[in-house]
Amino acid sequence: MAKVENQIIDLTSRLIQIPSVNPPGYTVNIAGFIKDWLNNLGFRSEVREYAKDKPNVIARVGRGKPVLILNGHMDVVPPGDETKWVYPPFSGKVVEGRVYGRGATDMKGGLAVIMTVFAELAPLVERQGSGTLIFSATADEETGGHPGVEALVRDGVLIGDAAIVAEPSGGFRYYIGEKGLCQVKLVAVGRPAHGSLPILGDNAIMKLVRAINKAEELINEFNRGIKLPSELIDAIKNSAEVYLEASRASGLNLTLSDFERVVGTVSFNPGVVRGGSKINMVPDHAELELDMRVPPGVSPNQVIDYLRNGLGGMADVEVLDISEPNYTSPGETIVRLIHEGIERVLGVTPKPIIVTGATDGRYLRARGIPTVVYGPGELALAHAYNEYVTVEDLLRTHDVMVYAVKRFFGLEK
Structure with a gap:
């Protein structure tokens, strides 16, 4: 476990140290790093570029169905006033169980987790022949994802039976939909x-x-x-509770019903x-x-x-x-497996959430691919000064994802 921990921490830090600020959103350097990383571990990958200097990296192993996609975006928002950062925004500095830097939460921590999970489980999927596992590091999510996931889905490159998008949900929550x-x-x-x-x-x-x-x-x-879909009523209440909790840190005097209105x-x-x-x-x-x-x-x-x-x-x-607003039914296999993984691995009963913003998951759901958003980091830290992700959350989401992926492919009963 120590080896996995060190790898995820190191990988998160190194990804942060490669600036991929959007705008302009150029991903040449970070895509090259990821491609080389995969190649050094013996995995072949392909590069698809739909906008100049914004390549996407895709790797796949195994054969046949079911097909599971692990997705994360490489671009990050600008750091803003760098004097307001305790540590330089592209330092990837590790201090007291946190990895600091622009994109730590949104979402280079998530990228590091799915890269690690892919490298760990790809040989098992390939050996057992129980389906196809796809890893995709994509461009331009912060400005719409049009030359990223949208184009890859449109061209049939990113098509599967289920997907996990490793945007920051926090280890104890997962997102099933978005406005x-x-x-x-x-x-x-x-x-x-x-x-x-x-x-x-x-x-x-x-x-x-x-x-x-x-x-x-x-x-x-x-x-x-x-009239809201009845199967989302609980998720909307859960979402309101999460946003209310975050608002209290800012000293705002808001109520649960305020946030239920915002989400619903x-x-x-x-x-x-x-x-x-x-x-x-x-x-x-x-x-x-x-x-x-x-x-x-x-x-x-x-x-x-x-x-x-x-x-x-x-x-x-x-x-x-x-x-369009979009969601994946709580009864879908990939949602149930993430839910079960959080319960069994972390010992916590999780709550599905609807988020008010948009992720690349919308393009996958629009193609009919059941998609759950689950990854390290807290939404309130995304785009903030002194952004960080905790080592604890990196490891939690890694362990839950390994659980879910193994069971998706029947690698472990």
Whole structure:
């Protein structure tokens, strides 16, 4: 066990030391490191590149069905102000049971775990001939995953009977679903005039303000009619409990029902407003970029149609980006095996979660691949200053994943 522990710690640290900041999201160096690492252990891998300098690395062993995918992304968000880090963001420094650095939690710790699990179990899968195990290190998740998992699924490179995405869930939790994305632009058009005679114009900013208020009313109205899938009710409550616990660390006075609404309804966040060109002119154009997250059981297109019909001529609604909410049934084999692994290996009864953000798991689920998100690290540490992952969590998730993968392939009864 000490050998595995040292390997995971060293691997996490070395991956952090290879910057793969997105933007620009170039993965040439880290993909090369992973390919060489696999090659040195005797595993062949292929590289697929759909955007310049953003290669993906895929390795597979075994033959036939079932096919299990272990996935993780290589890119990380920018470190921000480096003076706010206790240790340099790309140091991969190991201090008192923690590995520090940008991407430690999201998600080079997870990458290190699935690399280790793949190397450990691939010979058993190959020898027994009980199916196919795929490892994929992918690009661009932090900006949409389009030349990463989306392209690999579209081309049939990443197709299987189940998948584990090693995004940070923490060792005692796992994610079975995520809200969808609905980002739109509200555009109001007016008529220009001199600012001293506003009566001669039609102020687009004022029109936009009224449209924003009306849009919020419409979303509140829409939310009252939402019917959530019954098999997700417990997961939504679990999610609310997790977010509530995280909020307490920030001293916020929020309640469980506040977070149940956040997870189980369409959220409403006006993110960017633009309008006008000069203080003494009546503006003839104003726009809002609006971010909404959509729960399972609702389509982003339903939300967009509701807004368009309700706003009438107050503002045009332009679509910026959408993705469908998605989830894997708690009864699917891979979900049950991760659940069972946490119970038996860690001695804790885990709770399935729905997350408000998006992962590459959405592309796998859209192809009908049952997908569970399980990996080391806490969601609250992702993208934060002084990001770290604990050695304890790296080992916990490794042990649970080994349990689940072995039983998936019938390697151990």
